[in-house]
Amino acid sequence: MSDFRSRDPLRHAVTQLSRFPGIGERTATRLAYWLLRQPPEVAAEIADGIQQLRVDMGHCATCCNVSGSDPCPICRDPDRDTGLVCVVERPQDVGAIENSGAHRGRYHVLDGAISPLDGVGPDELRIRELLARVGSGEIQEIVVATDPDVEGDATALYLAQVLKPLGVRVTRLAHGIAVGTEIEYADRSSVARALENRREM
């Protein structure tokens, strides 16, 4: 009898894959069996992508975004407006705003939002780092792009409070009816925000 290894590699792979959020044992089992039907290099390549992510990724000391380099490509791009900084909750949000193509400034990643119920106060976020950036004098406007929910609203209000005394302009993303949504089907809060934020024509 030739033992390829003593423990059960299939069970081990399923256990490991199930650690991903939203992947239960059933899906993990499906993925593991799929891997077994692929050429061996597929598993090796996927494993490498996962492993290297955590080895290679650090944080940009300026904008606090996750990045493979410090400063990150956005912070070292000379064509970006250094006077305009968009503040977001999570690294993912940078991608969403970049995809819009409408922001030519830089970013600041807070790493969350103020949420007293979860024990997250201003000190748990990268607000100190933001204040230091503003203190260095180059920034004219902070666009707050936190989520339109209780935590995002609280964070936006807090930021306006601490930033305005430093002489910087603080704005927030407009909220209203999403482009492409018929008013009939828009959710109640979006309609309310759209009315509040109505503009002269």
Added chain:
Amino acid sequence: MSDFRSRDPLRHAVTQLSRFPGIGERTATRLAYWLLRQPPEVAAEIADGIQQLRVDMGHCATCCNVSGSDPCPICRDPDRDTGLVCVVERPQDVGAIENSGAHRGRYHVLDGAISPLDGVGPDELRIRELLARVGSGEIQEIVVATDPDVEGDATALYLAQVLKPLGVRVTRLAHGIAVGTEIEYADRSSVARALENRREM
């Protein structure tokens, strides 16, 4: 400027995770960002689970199931009935039948089902290996547990044709109304099979 690595490890991880069936770029991005928020060993452990799966898993030369050893734990279990072999399409099916606790024999994994439209004929399946096992004389009954669909039915018929002349008993799993399903909600084919397979009381 300190480059952690030249290529973008986040994009690389997302590309690799998207190779899994049913995981699109959106989900892959969510998983990658989740990994970035975990302690570094989480990514290393998951990567190891994936990588080792393909390194450690081979096939049992007897039953053709994927296995970490050859022969597999089921084929080398002396308490199993060697005269009774359950034939399934896929390695996953072994798990389903094992979980029922109702089969005390061994298995044979065909690695698919006859499907002329997909170019899968008897020669593409592990039928030669099954005939060799039957030829060695120990097997008295083959329980065909292929799926109750066109391909599974065709495979079952083919197996009956080639196995019966060898003097072995060939049976097939009963199909009918699933336990727990009310007749009102049972699908048409299951009701039809249940009527066909009705038993004396």
